[in-house]
Amino acid sequence: MSSLTGTGTLVRLALRRDRVRLPVWTVVFAAVAASSAAATAAIYPATGDRQGAADSINSVPALVALYGPVYEPTLGATSVFKLTAFGAALIALLMIFTAVRHTRAEEEAGRRELLGSAVVGRYAGLAAGLIVTAVSSLALGLFSGAGLTAAGLPVAGSLAFGLGWASAGLVFGGVAAVTAQLTKSARAASGLAVVALLAAYLLRAVGDSAGPHWLSWASPIGWTQQVRPFAGDVWWVLIVPLLAAAVLTVVAVVLAGVRDLDAGLLPDRAGPAHAGRSLSGAWGLTWRLNRANLTAWLAGYVLLGPVLGGLAGNVGKMLDSAGARALITALGGEQAMENAFLAAEFSMAAVITSAYAITVLVRLRAEERASRVDPLLATALDRRRLLAGYLLLAAAAPVVLLTALGLTAGLAHGSRTGHPGTEVARLVGAGLAQLPAVWVLTGLAAALFGFAARAVTLAWAALATFLLLGEFGTLLKLDQWALDLSPFTHLPRLPGSVVHATPLLWLTALSAALITAGVLGFRRRDIVA
Structure with a gap:
């Protein structure tokens, strides 16, 4: 053969x-x-x-x-x-x-x-x-x-x-x-x-x-x-x-x-002789399995923040045609352009952070496919507690990531303007304002996983669809109802715009409803490989 x-x-x-x-x-x-x-x-x-x-x-x-x-x-x-x-x-x-x-x-x-x-x-x-x-x-x-x-x-x-x-x-x-x-x-x-x-x-x-x-x-x-x-x-x-x-x-x-x-070909690294507290309970196991991935993402955000903060001060120089200058003036000067640049970058950061949240639920699906969930549930561990550990990480990690991005970008931008404290507060707020849309994607992935494990990958298709709506919806002259299908459409364009609490509250409520549906669905469905 x-x-x-x-x-x-x-x-x-x-x-x-x-x-x-x-x-x-x-x-x-x-x-x-x-x-x-x-x-x-x-x-x-x-x-x-x-x-x-x-x-x-x-x-x-x-x-x-x-x-x-x-x-x-x-x-x-x-x-x-x-x-x-x-x-x-x-x-x-x-x-x-x-x-x-x-x-x-x-x-x-x-x-x-x-x-x-x-x-x-x-x-x-x-x-x-x-x-x-x-x-x-x-x-x-x-x-x-x-x-x-x-x-x-x-x-x-x-x-x-x-x-x-x-x-x-x-x-x-x-x-x-x-x-x-x-x-x-x-x-x-x-x-x-x-x-x-x-x-x-x-x-x-x-x-x-x-x-x-x-x-x-x-x-x-x-x-x-x-x-x-x-x-x-x-x-x-x-x-x-x-x-x-x-x-x-x-x-x-x-x-x-x-x-x-x-x-x-590389030798396996021996683990600790005793599990200790790092494997105590569902949350300990979840953290142990995902901590390396979160650390890598956090390092990337910490490195990206100063780059964004440094670029914001040069964005006006990149648009030096007569038409672009007129546009800058109409929008309120270079400060407005800096805000628009940072708002666009934080909007993209929200999409990327949603991808991280989805990977957490996809990891649980991988554990299920590898038949490692069945032995856990054969113990006193309840399904809700198992899923809750992953949901907690998927919801809390974006808070850490976006805070780190806002903090490092604010320090870099503030060092140029001479007001680091003000810029840190503005940009951390801009980062945290993206959370409701990220949580909606988290809830969608949880609901898909809860009712049909294989369907969790459809969360990637939803994320890609929302990205396309944001990038090309206006260019394609889609109706507003089509644009409103994306949770990112309803986020404030921070820094530089007014925050309205109503859409943020609705997005948070929607994410809570999706997460609840996912937990209820996971309680009832079979564990499948």
């Missing part, structure tokens, strides 16, 4: 499992790229406007470190400067989880061993995971390029941009395939790959902020920028990530051949 026997069947199985998840994210990324192009064309209609914007962007080191430089003042290059590196990192993250889901996670759940007893080759699972990751990366990149073309940008630059995104997915899919051979758990494999992604993004940030620097070329994220879509379209750079992905694939295959099934 060939070592690749059954690969096609496993590929079809993996694509069936991801038939909702991957198409949804592909549409989201393509839509975001297209909307960015449309918005940039409206703000910077002339070459002189874009030249001034490019000069302003490239003169702010923090902005260059976060997103990368604008290589040429073309409409396309100006449109995608925020998306090229940052979007590539998000796609890399998606492909890391995809590769681990179809390789190491299958072994951890015991399904790979079961399939291995049939007519399935030794490397079929790894090959299937890599093929699905490659196909998904390419499809996402091509659809995103098509979105840019539909928005009126040149075809060649749009294709170069899409292939750059796809190359990031290929490389980090290969990184995840390697880490899946090194560790025994899917979480550890994903964690190692994410650390590699963060290191790559940091290398690119340091290299770009220092000007043309070799560190930018040392990063796979930097390679996507060096393709320079709409700024010369340097096609040969795509050979570099392709070679890197090929090398990583060979390394993964070699490592898979020298390890045992369901084992990792």
Whole structure:
């Protein structure tokens, strides 16, 4: 029997499992790229406007470190400067989880061993995971390029941009395939790959902020920028990530051949001799399982806050065309633009924080699928207490995350204005004002999990729908009732606007009702694998 026997069947199985998840994210990324192009064309209609914007962007080191430089003042290059590196990192993250889901996670759940007893080759699972990751990366990149073309940008630059995104997915899919051979758990494999992604993004940030620097070329994220879509379209750079992905694939295959099934090459770290208080009760177990993930998210928010606070003071410089200046004046000056910028960033932070809340409930679903919930419920632990531990974390962790973001952004912005105390209070308040919408997504995920465990993943589709409504609802001239379907529509645009308590109270009441429904549903349904 060939070592690749059954690969096609496993590929079809993996694509069936991801038939909702991957198409949804592909549409989201393509839509975001297209909307960015449309918005940039409206703000910077002339070459002189874009030249001034490019000069302003490239003169702010923090902005260059976060997103990368604008290589040429073309409409396309100006449109995608925020998306090229940052979007590539998000796609890399998606492909890391995809590769681990179809390789190491299958072994951890015991399904790979079961399939291995049939007519399935030794490397079929790894090959299937890599093929699905490659196909998904390419499809996402091509659809995103098509979105840019539909928005009126040149075809060649749009294709170069899409292939750059796809190359990031290929490389980090290969990184995840390697880490899946090194560790025994899917979480550890994903964690190692994410650390590699963060290191790559940091290398690119340091290299770009220092000007043309070799560190930018040392990063796979930097390679996507060096393709320079709409700024010369340097096609040969795509050979570099392709070679890197090929090398990583060979390394993964070699490592898979020298390890045992369901084992990792890195030694397992021994746990404590006694569980102690960290495992006392449902809450202790929930915290133990989720603390590493929350710590990583918190670190990201603490690092992101100063960047947002620092960028707010430079936002007026980025809009230096005559029309943009008139708009700034009409809105109340640069202070109003700073508030608008911060409000937009905190709105996006609310969406991202909702994603964290959903992952907490998805983790409980993973515990159920792994048959680790049944033994717990066979003890004196009540279903309501088990679910309550996860709900408490899903509701309380966003408070911590958004407070940390507001605190660090306020300190950074306040150090420039000379009023750190005032800015901290304003921006912490702006962060906490996002909580009712985050809690609605938490409640929706809880309700879906409570009534049908498999349906909890639909919370991701709901989040993507709300994101699309917020990004494109106005551009598509949708009716207000359609826009009102998103809980984020009802949030105040803080800082800088008036807070009305009524919509916040209604959103909080809705989240409480959804959470209650989820608890009641979980009490009655069967535990399923």
